[in-house]
Amino acid sequence: MELPFFYLFSAGIVITSLFMITRSNVIHAALLLVLTFFFLAGLFVLAGAEFLAAVQVLIYSGGIMVLYLFSIMLMNVQVAVRIRQWHRQRFFAILILLVLGFEIWSVLGKGVFPKMKVWPWKLGATPGNVEALGSVLYTKFVFPFEVVSILLLASMIGAIVLAKKKIDS
Amino acid sequence: MDIVTEALIAFIKIAVVLAVVSLVVAYLTYLERKIIAHIQMRLGPMRVGWHGLLQPIADGLKLFLKEDIIPAKSDKIVFILAPIMVLVPAFVVYSVLPFSENFYITQVNIGLFLILAISSLGVFGIVMAGWASNSKYSLLGALRSAAQMLSYEIFLGFALIGPLMLAGSLNMQKIVEAQSGGWFVFYQPLAFIVFFIAALAETNRVPFDLPEAETELVAGFHTEYSGMKFAFFFLAEYANIMVVSTVGITLFFGGWMGIPGIPLPGFVWFVLKLATMIFVFIWLRATLPRYRYDQLMRIGWKFMFPLVLINIFLTGLIKYLFL
Numbered sequence: 001m002e003l004p005f006f007y008l009f010s011a012g013i014v015i016t017s018l019f020m021i022t023r024s025n026v027i028h029a030a031l032l033l034v035l036t037f038f039f040l041a042g043l044f045v046l047a048g049a050e051f052l053a054a055v056q057v058l059i060y061s062g063g064i065m066v067l068y069l070f071s072i073m074l075m076n077v078q079v080a081v082r083i084r085q086w087h088r089q090r091f092f093a094i095l096i097l098l099v100l101g102f103e104i105w106s107v108l109g110k111g112v113f114p115k116m117k118v119w120p121w122k123l124g125a126t127p128g129n130v131e132a133l134g135s136v137l138y139t140k141f142v143f144p145f146e147v148v149s150i151l152l153l154a155s156m157i158g159a160i161v162l163a164k165k166k167i168d169s
Numbered sequence: 170m171d172i173v174t175e176a177l178i179a180f181i182k183i184a185v186v187l188a189v190v191s192l193v194v195a196y197l198t199y200l201e202r203k204i205i206a207h208i209q210m211r212l213g214p215m216r217v218g219w220h221g222l223l224q225p226i227a228d229g230l231k232l233f234l235k236e237d238i239i240p241a242k243s244d245k246i247v248f249i250l251a252p253i254m255v256l257v258p259a260f261v262v263y264s265v266l267p268f269s270e271n272f273y274i275t276q277v278n279i280g281l282f283l284i285l286a287i288s289s290l291g292v293f294g295i296v297m298a299g300w301a302s303n304s305k306y307s308l309l310g311a312l313r314s315a316a317q318m319l320s321y322e323i324f325l326g327f328a329l330i331g332p333l334m335l336a337g338s339l340n341m342q343k344i345v346e347a348q349s350g351g352w353f354v355f356y357q358p359l360a361f362i363v364f365f366i367a368a369l370a371e372t373n374r375v376p377f378d379l380p381e382a383e384t385e386l387v388a389g390f391h392t393e394y395s396g397m398k399f400a401f402f403f404l405a406e407y408a409n410i411m412v413v414s415t416v417g418i419t420l421f422f423g424g425w426m427g428i429p430g431i432p433l434p435g436f437v438w439f440v441l442k443l444a445t446m447i448f449v450f451i452w453l454r455a456t457l458p459r460y461r462y463d464q465l466m467r468i469g470w471k472f473m474f475p476l477v478l479i480n481i482f483l484t485g486l487i488k489y490l491f492l
Contacts, residue, residue: 025244027244027247027300028246028247031247031293031297034293050277050278050279050283051279051282054279054282054283054285054286055286057286057287057289057290058282058285058286058289061289061290061293062286062289062290062292062322063289063319063322065293066292066293066296066315066319067319069293069296069300069315070296070312070315070316073296073299073300073308073311073312074312130278130279130282130339
């Protein structure tokens with residue numbers, strides 16, 4: 001039952017991301033990236049991580065991408081469309097592609113996770129992975145969680161300070 | 170066979186919900202015109218049918234037959250997709266709303282979170298409409314809308330955390346059942362007030378209807394739209410009002426759960442509460458003037474945001490000390 005959906009979502013990710021990097025119109029590219037996030041959320045649901053899927057849609061699609069569009073909308077897209085998109089660097093591109101492709105293929109070919117037959121969140125008798133995630137986050141991983149919070153807070157304050165300076169001067 | 174019947178039942182449920190919601194949404198426009206008219210000592214629509222009861226159908230037909238104009242310099246694909254992008258999330262959310270104790274399309278353990286995630290996508294349609302129209306008024310309306318909806322989404326989500334802590338589940342049906350001892354609005358009055366204000370802003374309703382402030386922006390993001398595409402934006406707006414109202418009554422007023430002692434079916438209670446909530450939305454529109462943009466942002470970030478944080482802190486403290 002899950003396999004056809006897996007192929008559907010994976011094909012969706014590949015196709016939308018290919019379209020995304022080949023569009024010359026930035027707005028179209030951003031909207032296609034939203035679609036990619038959607039298919040990715042579908043994959044998360046298949047893996048049994050509904051919470052992650054909802055976060056993916058809420059934060060990436062509903063939050064970050066809207067802000068991206070917000071700023072892209074204000075620039076003159078017509079100019080960007082007319083700029084040359086291909087830079088005749090095909091030789092280097094193919095070279096890097098081959099090296100990276102070989103690396104990924106060799107790593108994946110060995111099978112990174114052959115022993116993980118059962119996903120971690122299915123092991124315990126937890127009622128649902130929201131509760132499981134919450135209890136793990138606030139017991140075992142409370143220190144990294146707090147560190148990340150402080151990091152995000154610092155970056156937010158930094159962004160505000162940077163933006164403020166521009167307004168004053 | 171089993172999976173086929175299950176799928177069939179699911180499809181029938183979806184069809185019923187879609188049909189009822191579309192009809193109710195169409196009649197909400199009538200309700201709004203009528204209520205505002207009576208508040209302003211007018212009669213409102215009276216010509217089509219008894220007391221104008223067929224007015225929404227006449228309006229629908231008119232919008233169907235109107236010429237569908239796409240501006241010459243617009244981005245055609247995005248322009249056509251935008252109204253769909255607004256309408257689809259508004260309707261998808263109905264899949265997890267509990268209408269009564271045994272009538273709902275599905276129950277998922279991230280119910281409320283899913284509603285927040287899906288309804289956060291509605292802003293894309295508005296941004297797309299504003300940009301694709303290639304018109305200054307549309308773009309300005311879309312920018313305002315994006316900023317407003319993004320900010321108030323945060324307060325909306327944070328306001329819901331208080332009742333969630335009491336319910337201990339994201340499943341909508343379980344949240345309703347957790348309120349059998351008393352509605353959460355009595356335990357979380359602060360959260361309800363913030364939720365209601367944020368809901369008004371999220372649905373772009375008066376007093377926060379800045380994205381379509383007609384005195385400044387003609388009609389905001391949907392200035393260039395006509396015919397059925399225009400109707401889509403309106404349907405989505407009313408569908409969203411119903412969604413936030415349902416979320417509100419599910420989290421704060423016990424959803425389909427009635428007052429003990431009055432034997433009415435759960436669905437009737439649900440409809441009664443929903444109707445009251447929507448009436449308040451319309452009532453406010455007839456009463457309040459519009460906020461200025463800087464006022465809107467100041468209320469949100471400097472007043473409502475600290476308030477919800479205090480609410481979460483207090484709820485946690487009380488729950489830790491006394492429960």
